[in-house]
Amino acid sequence: MSRVETSMLFGTMFSIEEINDAGGLGGRELVPVHYDPQSNPARYAQLAAKLIQEDKVNVIFGCANSNARKAVLPVIERSNRMLFYPMMYEGFEFSPNVIYTGGTPNQHNAPLAHYMSNRFGPRVYMVGSDYIFPYESNRTMSDFILQQKGGKKLGERYVPLDAQEKDFSAIVQDIKQKQPDFVFSTVVGQSTRMFYQAYADAGLDPRQMPIASLSTSECEVAEMGNRIAEGHYTAAPYFRSISTSRNRSCVARFVKRFGDRIEPNMSWEAAYFQVQIFAKAISQVGEDAYHALLPNVLGCEIEAPQGDIRVDPVTHHTRLHPRIGRVNASGQFTIVAQALSAIDADPYMISHDLNDWTHALQIVGQDGNDTI
Amino acid sequence: MKNGKRLTPEFLKQLRLRRIAVVHPRDEDGDVLMQQLQRIGCRAQAFWPPPKSLPSDTDVIFCAVQPAAAPTALEWLQSCPGAVIIAVIGYENPTVFDDMLQLGASGVLTSPLRSMGVMAALVMTLALSEEVQALHKRVVRLEQKLSSVNQINEAKLILMRTRGVNHTEAYRMIREQAMSKRIATEEIARAIIHANDILSS
Numbered sequence: 001m002s003r004v005e006t007s008m009l010f011g012t013m014f015s016i017e018e019i020n021d022a023g024g025l026g027g028r029e030l031v032p033v034h035y036d037p038q039s040n041p042a043r044y045a046q047l048a049a050k051l052i053q054e055d056k057v058n059v060i061f062g063c064a065n066s067n068a069r070k071a072v073l074p075v076i077e078r079s080n081r082m083l084f085y086p087m088m089y090e091g092f093e094f095s096p097n098v099i100y101t102g103g104t105p106n107q108h109n110a111p112l113a114h115y116m117s118n119r120f121g122p123r124v125y126m127v128g129s130d131y132i133f134p135y136e137s138n139r140t141m142s143d144f145i146l147q148q149k150g151g152k153k154l155g156e157r158y159v160p161l162d163a164q165e166k167d168f169s170a171i172v173q174d175i176k177q178k179q180p181d182f183v184f185s186t187v188v189g190q191s192t193r194m195f196y197q198a199y200a201d202a203g204l205d206p207r208q209m210p211i212a213s214l215s216t217s218e219c220e221v222a223e224m225g226n227r228i229a230e231g232h233y234t235a236a237p238y239f240r241s242i243s244t245s246r247n248r249s250c251v252a253r254f255v256k257r258f259g260d261r262i263e264p265n266m267s268w269e270a271a272y273f274q275v276q277i278f279a280k281a282i283s284q285v286g287e288d289a290y291h292a293l294l295p296n297v298l299g300c301e302i303e304a305p306q307g308d309i310r311v312d313p314v315t316h317h318t319r320l321h322p323r324i325g326r327v328n329a330s331g332q333f334t335i336v337a338q339a340l341s342a343i344d345a346d347p348y349m350i351s352h353d354l355n356d357w358t359h360a361l362q363i364v365g366q367d368g369n370d371t372i
Numbered sequence: 373m374k375n376g377k378r379l380t381p382e383f384l385k386q387l388r389l390r391r392i393a394v395v396h397p398r399d400e401d402g403d404v405l406m407q408q409l410q411r412i413g414c415r416a417q418a419f420w421p422p423p424k425s426l427p428s429d430t431d432v433i434f435c436a437v438q439p440a441a442a443p444t445a446l447e448w449l450q451s452c453p454g455a456v457i458i459a460v461i462g463y464e465n466p467t468v469f470d471d472m473l474q475l476g477a478s479g480v481l482t483s484p485l486r487s488m489g490v491m492a493a494l495v496m497t498l499a500l501s502e503e504v505q506a507l508h509k510r511v512v513r514l515e516q517k518l519s520s521v522n523q524i525n526e527a528k529l530i531l532m533r534t535r536g537v538n539h540t541e542a543y544r545m546i547r548e549q550a551m552s553k554r555i556a557t558e559e560i561a562r563a564i565i566h567a568n569d570i571l572s573s
Contacts, residue, residue, distance in 0.1 A: 092491070093488070094408065094411055094487045094488070095487070095488070096487070126376075128376075130374060135376070135378055136378075138376060138378040139378035139379060139380055140380075142378055142379045142380075143379065143380050143385075146379075155375075156375060156376040156377060156378060157373055157374070157375060157376070158373065158374040158375075158376055159373055159374075167373065170373060171373065314407060314410060314411060315411055346413070347411065348411050348412045348413055348491070349413065350380060350384050350385060350387055350388070351380060351384075351385040351388075
């Protein structure tokens with residue numbers, strides 16, 4: 001299990017414990033059945049079937065990427081169960097049996113493209129892992145960039161999912177030579193660290209030419225170390241550093257119970273609040289069969305650590321609070337911009353208009369001397 | 373390391389601008405279809421029972437094809453001749469296929485409908501119909517071209533016969549006429565053929 005996947009498991013367990021500590025659901029204890037699919041899509045499908053057939057589970061929380069979700073989907077649909085999926089993904093999906101709580105490109109890619117191209121310039125170099133999420137992210141980023149005056153794509157490179165530092169050496173040299181305004185990274189998982197490391201080793205300075213990512217969270221920052229990560233950007237609806245009392249109290253409770261080994265991050269938060277959605281829905285209907293539960297999940301609003309969120313009844317996706325963070329010296333994200341209000345997911349949006357973000361994104365703190 | 377060139381095709385960017393009519397009963401399939409079109413973000417309008425006519429600017433029609441004793445003439449087909457048709461069928465048998473093809477469908481969805489598949493059918497049908505339309509235009513252009521070549525040849529033969537000139541000279545005469553009258557060579561050729569018809573009858 002990767003660090004982020006572990007954090008999602010802990011976010012889920014933490015949420016269940018809190019519900020049980022508050023008296024359970026209608027006086028009944030919530031008992032999780034947990035298996036480890038070892039990040040393997042085929043194993044995900046087998047274990048989902050086992051959960052349903054042997055453990056008689058009606059609701060499943062999990063899947064850490066699109067490959068895993070696509071593998072589990074037919075199992076969930078055939079048996080008419082419900083899946084809560086906490087990762088941000090590339091959109092273009094609707095299953096009546098899935099609740100998507102991690103968000104879609106209009107909530108992540110669009111504000112990031114808008115912020116970075118206005119703050120640093122519209123000449124971009126793209127690096128991604130070799131699978132569907134980076135392909136789609138780079139497609140939308142290309143559209144954004146070419147909408148901009150002077151916008152240019154200086155490179156689009158893909159590396160294997162298990163890429164090592166040496167896989168990035170030719171890429172960082174190419175970046176060094178081409179000098180883009182910023183680098184857009186959709187490198188995920190363990191190789192994130194390798195890329196940022198290679199970037200630093202090549203002497204590339206994030207103050208001049210930062211990396212912008214959709215998936216480099218507090219977990220990846222902890223893995224690579226603050227020195228390498230400092231100054232780079234990530235778009236996410238949640239950062240541990242959100243300074244509301246609601247979030248501070250949630251993080252404090254988590255750290256008190258589970259210690260400092262697990263870094264709260266965007267996927268952890270979605271894993272946490274999606275169990276709260278389930279709990280609220282079930283408290284209204286008293287059972288967890290799909291047909292009984294669904295009407296109460298759809299339209300459900302809760303107070304999540306990132307802010308108030310809502311499950312859209314038409315798309316089954318969640319309204320979220322887009323934010324842009326920059327890694328600071330202590331390895332946390334300084335929030336430099338955030339959406340003025342929560343944004344609904346638009347999973348089937350093919351063509352994004354950057355101008356939509358001109359008035360929607362608010363610059364925070366010292367970074368805000370220029371209006372974006 | 374691989375290089376990529378991801379970019380959205382212009383044709384897909386326009387998807388949300390398509391006007392869509394759904395001629396389908398308001399049952400479970402109809403609901404799945406309308407909701408999925410709403411998610412995709414297309415402007416979709418439902419019609420049932422089948423209306424006499426549809427909005428003339430309709431781009432795509434999703435149409436339920438139900439088995440009937442005899443294929444029924446669909447009046448609304450006349451009202452939007454430019455629209456592409458995607459059939460929604462409940463049976464995969466020759467009777468229903470025949471009805472579906474009579475309707476002029478170029479795409480198909482099968483009942484029970486699932487959300488997944490609607491967008492793929494929509495994209496595929498629109499892309500193919502654009503290709504067919506482009507090919508159709510090309511065929512029309514080629515037919516016109518062929519007929520004008522034939523006419524010019526015929527006019528040349530008339531001139532060669534009546535004026536005793538060779539191929540090159542005959543063509544030069546036609547072109548000179550066309551240039552001085554500022555009209556197409558084909559028209560001069562037609563005038564020569566026409567005059568020859570009158571004189572020789």
